[in-house]
Amino acid sequence: MAIEILSKTRVGCADGGYYHRCKHFSKSTGTDMIFGLYLPSCHGSSTSTKEQQPTPILFWLSGLTCDDTNFANKAGSRAFNRAEKENIAIVMPDTSPRGENVANVDSYDLGIGAGFYIDATVEPYKANYSMYSYITKELPALLENEFDKLGSCGLKAITGHSMGGHGALTIALKNQNEWLSVSAFSPICNPTKVPWGEKAFTAYFGSVECGKAHDATCLLTEPTVYDEILIDQGTADEFLENQLSTDIFSKHATKVGQNVTINMRDGFDHSYHFIAAFIEDHVQFHGSKLRAKLEKLQSK
Amino acid sequence: MAIEILSKTRVGCADGGYYHRCKHFSKSTGTDMIFGLYLPSCHGSSTSTKEQQPTPILFWLSGLTCDDTNFANKAGSRAFNRAEKENIAIVMPDTSPRGENVANVDSYDLGIGAGFYIDATVEPYKANYSMYSYITKELPALLENEFDKLGSCGLKAITGHSMGGHGALTIALKNQNEWLSVSAFSPICNPTKVPWGEKAFTAYFGSVECGKAHDATCLLTEPTVYDEILIDQGTADEFLENQLSTDIFSKHATKVGQNVTINMRDGFDHSYHFIAAFIEDHVQFHGSKLRAKLEKLQSK
Numbered sequence: 001m002a003i004e005i006l007s008k009t010r011v012g013c014a015d016g017g018y019y020h021r022c023k024h025f026s027k028s029t030g031t032d033m034i035f036g037l038y039l040p041s042c043h044g045s046s047t048s049t050k051e052q053q054p055t056p057i058l059f060w061l062s063g064l065t066c067d068d069t070n071f072a073n074k075a076g077s078r079a080f081n082r083a084e085k086e087n088i089a090i091v092m093p094d095t096s097p098r099g100e101n102v103a104n105v106d107s108y109d110l111g112i113g114a115g116f117y118i119d120a121t122v123e124p125y126k127a128n129y130s131m132y133s134y135i136t137k138e139l140p141a142l143l144e145n146e147f148d149k150l151g152s153c154g155l156k157a158i159t160g161h162s163m164g165g166h167g168a169l170t171i172a173l174k175n176q177n178e179w180l181s182v183s184a185f186s187p188i189c190n191p192t193k194v195p196w197g198e199k200a201f202t203a204y205f206g207s208v209e210c211g212k213a214h215d216a217t218c219l220l221t222e223p224t225v226y227d228e229i230l231i232d233q234g235t236a237d238e239f240l241e242n243q244l245s246t247d248i249f250s251k252h253a254t255k256v257g258q259n260v261t262i263n264m265r266d267g268f269d270h271s272y273h274f275i276a277a278f279i280e281d282h283v284q285f286h287g288s289k290l291r292a293k294l295e296k297l298q299s300k
Numbered sequence: 301m302a303i304e305i306l307s308k309t310r311v312g313c314a315d316g317g318y319y320h321r322c323k324h325f326s327k328s329t330g331t332d333m334i335f336g337l338y339l340p341s342c343h344g345s346s347t348s349t350k351e352q353q354p355t356p357i358l359f360w361l362s363g364l365t366c367d368d369t370n371f372a373n374k375a376g377s378r379a380f381n382r383a384e385k386e387n388i389a390i391v392m393p394d395t396s397p398r399g400e401n402v403a404n405v406d407s408y409d410l411g412i413g414a415g416f417y418i419d420a421t422v423e424p425y426k427a428n429y430s431m432y433s434y435i436t437k438e439l440p441a442l443l444e445n446e447f448d449k450l451g452s453c454g455l456k457a458i459t460g461h462s463m464g465g466h467g468a469l470t471i472a473l474k475n476q477n478e479w480l481s482v483s484a485f486s487p488i489c490n491p492t493k494v495p496w497g498e499k500a501f502t503a504y505f506g507s508v509e510c511g512k513a514h515d516a517t518c519l520l521t522e523p524t525v526y527d528e529i530l531i532d533q534g535t536a537d538e539f540l541e542n543q544l545s546t547d548i549f550s551k552h553a554t555k556v557g558q559n560v561t562i563n564m565r566d567g568f569d570h571s572y573h574f575i576a577a578f579i580e581d582h583v584q585f586h587g588s589k590l591r592a593k594l595e596k597l598q599s600k
Contacts (some may be wrong), residue, residue: 009537010567012577019573029516073374077576081378236310267318276377277313 003146006034011072011116012080017041018096019072022175023278024142028091029097030127035139036092037073037147038166039079041087043249056144056290057089057151057282059135061160061167063186066111068094069131071161075274075279082280089150093139095163097128104236109196110203117167117187118192118214131203132214136178153297154213157286159257161275163186169216169229181289183230183282185275186237190217194237196243217249222256229253229260230285232278234268306334309370312380316583317341319356319372321575324442327523328434330427335439336372336392337447343389344448346543356590357389357443357451358437358583363486363498365413368394371421371461374572375579382580389450395463397428401544409496414526416491417467418514420504422562429504430520432514436471436478453597454480457586461485461575462539464495469516469529476525481589483530483582485575488538489519489549496543517549522556529553529560530585532578535579 006021026033043055060071060079071079071092083090096102096115103124104111120129127188141221143150144241157180165187172182191197192208192215203209214216233246240246246262251264268274302462306321317340326333343355359373360379371392384392396402396415403424404411411425420429420482425494443450457480460468465487472482491497492508492515501511533546546562553560568574 005525009569009573010534010575013576014565016577018567073572075377077375077573078381081577092473209326234310265310265314269309271309272373272379273309273311273319277311277381278418279318 002142004095011038012077012084015041015085016080016138017043019076021068026138029139030132031097031099033092033094033097033134033165034068036068038072038083038090039088040084040146041090042087043150054097054144054149054152054155054293055087055089056155056157056287056294057091058083058290059156059160059168060090060092060093060288061117061135061158061164062095063160063162063164064094064095065108066097066164067113068092070272071275074280075276079279082283083287086283088283088287088290090248090283091139091143093135096131102128110199113149114200115252116163116172116200116204116214118200118204121210122204123208126203131167132171135167136175139199154178155290155293157181157290158165159183159185159282159286160187162167162270163188165231166191166214166216170214171221172226173216173219177300180293181286182226183285185232185278185282186234186239186270187231188243189242190245191215192218193248194243194245216244217252220249220252220256220258225256227259230276230282231260231262231273232265233262234265234270234283236267237244237274239270248271301431302442302480306399310386311338312377315341316380316384317343319376321368324519326397326434326438328430328438330544331397331399331402331448333394333434334368335394338376339370340387340389341446342387343450347598353594354444354455355387355389356454356455356594358383358588358590359456359458359460359468360390361435361458361464362390362395363460363462363464364395365408367398367413367462368392370502370572371575372437373557375576379579379583382583383587386583386591387431388587388590390582390583391443393435393437396431402428409452410499414463414500416500416504416514417471418500418504420508421510422504431467432471435467436475441599444577450572453475454478454592455590457590458583459483459485459586460487463488465531466491466497466516469590470514470519472514472526473519473524476600477582480526480593481586483527483585484542485532485578486530486534486539486570487516488544490545491515492518493548494543494545499505517545517552520552520556520558527559529558530582531560531562532564532574532582534560534564534570537570539570541546585586
């Protein structure tokens, strides 16, 4: 088997599903990668696989400094509990390649823990930092192959936090045929114009200019296939003013005619306490769309 | 002020309360202590303090290796969200004194992080390890004095996990006039008969025999004031067989005529994933009793 199950833990609610930590060798990054995976109790059962339909899946992309475990430990219980009700899975990838041979710097916002969901094109990052390929191609294929067609037939949605919110928005905007719905918590909406993005794109691409191909505001040039993009943002977020550009993205979306719902959450900061408070809304948002698509597939 | 607020974070749900980390010097332990505190939005408002009634509070006692943050980060969101609905506060103390001058050993189940909610009587632990006095006397008085009579008038309930479940059960059994209700997750029910308790009591009291005064099974000699003691226990708990004695406690309670509800949760382990999955039930269990008492006080 291409995947090693490191652990399997019952989570969320009585008679619910299991949270797995899974390890595999990634061709994209040239390293071992670990991801978290919540499989609802219906997965693999006769109920859910009626007529061999796959279980839908929500991708969660974490932010700077995180690995595959932060979301599961700090917001997982509320997310998994809701995912169980929606009959959907959640996958929680790492935020970068890791290992002794992986290029790194002594910085929380570059290198390990800060892959920015792009494929680096310059040395020393080029060798391993291919998180865009990993998330958009390799991991979906792996999940389909190793977990009963999980997320296939277009039953994939994507969300994330901060750098992961940037990842979710840009990946969904660049691959509109691949993802059914997209949302984000406190996303970096216009990275080419803020310190986090400038630093990352300069290091990974050699110029900020090249980062425009991975900038949600730059990518949003016309209405998308998504009838609604959902964003939650805390008003007491310490990075709101200098790094996130929520206002700019919102105004730009209005201008191009894209429907974006931005819930400004009074008094909430940038932490997982914020994510945990509203993750159920996002799981439900994606769950309703994923289940509607599944029902459509089943009725064919 | 006797308390320094280290941080204040909005948590749980929209328009809910705040999670605080509070630092103060403890006379009991002779050290600085930090505790977590969730105050619901009603606390201090005219709605909740109608006729100057205090906000009820639930004490959460954590297990081995934990400090004041584990519960808040890993099970807090579901607990706080429920506490907000119940209009109750939650306090999350540390599990032991800490500091350079505090006696310690290189062991996860003794010394720092393993105070066992007792007052040590022998050296070198005698000087600082007085978690029983801290939890039963000093901390309640501090909360009453510093946070608008928080938890006064008998509006206190107690719960905890593993070593903290042992703490909750023994403290409630030894002080039946002080606590309104008690529950536990995966408690050490009969510590004088298992390795964790034998090691701790020998070190802190000089003998396992002395530990009988802090052993829930030994303390339960007749029906208590509590109409129901609620316990949740995972069936896949790696410590169930050798450390927790759930069966012994259950049989003993039946024998002496004490009503104990033990929910054996299929497939759950000893981790915070388990606690998070069922914490809402416990907050609701205590909340309903605390609010009933509050209403009784208000109607006088």
